[in-house]
Amino acid sequence: MKKDIHPNYREVVFQDEGANFTVLTRSTVKTNHKIEFEGQEYPLYKVDISSASHPFYTGTQRVMDTEGRVERFKKKYKR
Secondary structure, three states: OOOOOOOOOOEEEEEEEOOOOOEEEEOOOOOOEEEOOOOOEEEEEEEEOOOOOOOHHOOOOOOOOHHHHHHHHHHHHOO
């Protein structure tokens, strides 16, 4: 294997501040921030949305009514 070509793969804490949710995982993401998590210091990467705040995973996602769109399409391109 060639030396010094691989990214730094290490444990990183991802934090969703909107949902007050943090998760420790391994990643190659580059960050200058640090956080103390479970008694140890880890690099910190802040995210805008995570499984704790995404509407699909929280069950707050709305289903769009596509029936009206299909009918409008058929009416518009009817021959």
